Amino acid sequence: xxxxxxxxxxxxxxxxxxxxxxxxxxxxxxxAYVRHFG
Amino acid sequence: MxxxxxxxxxxxxxxxxxxxxxxxFAKQFQERQVRGFEVYTDPSRESYQELGLKRSLxxxxxxxxxxxxxxxxxxxHPQTSVEGDAFQLGGxxxxxxxxEIRYAEIHSSAADRPNVDAALAALGSDVRRSx
Numbered sequence: 001x002x003x004x005x006x007x008x009x010x011x012x013x014x015x016x017x018x019x020x021x022x023x024x025x026x027x028x029x030x031x032a033y034v035r036h037f038g
Numbered sequence: 039m040x041x042x043x044x045x046x047x048x049x050x051x052x053x054x055x056x057x058x059x060x061x062x063f064a065k066q067f068q069e070r071q072v073r074g075f076e077v078y079t080d081p082s083r084e085s086y087q088e089l090g091l092k093r094s095l096x097x098x099x100x101x102x103x104x105x106x107x108x109x110x111x112x113x114x115h116p117q118t119s120v121e122g123d124a125f126q127l128g129g130x131x132x133x134x135x136x137x138e139i140r141y142a143e144i145h146s147s148a149a150d151r152p153n154v155d156a157a158l159a160a161l162g163s164d165v166r167r168s169x
Contacts, residue, residue, distance in 0.1 A: 004137045004138055005139065006084075006085055006088035006089065008080070010056065010079060010080045010085065011061050011080075011081070012061075012077075013061065013065040013077050013079075015061045018078060020056075020078075020080075023054060023076075023078070024133045024134075024135065024136065025135075025136065026135060028049075028051040028052070028132075028133065028161050029052055030046050030051050030052070030054070030131070030132055030157055030158070030161075031054050031131040031133055032039060032053065032152065033057075033086065033089070033128045034056065034057045034067075034128050035098070035122070035123075035127055035145075035148060036123060037057045037058075037059040037064060037066065037122055038122075
């Protein structure tokens with residue numbers, strides 16, 4: 001498992017590219033990876 | 039987990055969801071199930087792989103998962119569809135400011151539920167200090 005969030009691109013709900021690591025750049029997160037959006 | 043969102047925000051951490059379907063499904067998920075929370079999607083599932091999350095037929099369709107599904111239906115929370123990879127399993131992380139992963143759960147079954155208390159304990163007082 002990575003010790004840091006990986007430097008990878010996700011998309012927000014408007015379709016904009018967001019770097020995963022940037023999401024936690026200035027705040028703590030509880031990050032829930034869901035199986036799917038069902 | 040949504041029922042614990044107050045406990046999470048009280049520590050100063052933000053609850054964020056990541057899934058793996060198309061952007062339009064992420065938006066629907068946000069509007070229908072987790073309104074008010076940030077939702078992102080990783081259609082390539084590359085971050086799932088980097089974080090060590092599992093993909094399993096048995097984990098998604100095994101007895102524990104089926105029982106959990108029945109309990110969800112009886113509680114009034116049926117799964118209406120699968121928008122994303124049907125065999126992908128989830129996970130749960132506590133991440134410190136800057137991106138350090140302090141706590142990780144790699145789920146082995148669709149029936150696994152996150153341990154919110156353990157995740158918040160892993161963030162500890164660092165969260166409050168960063169406010």
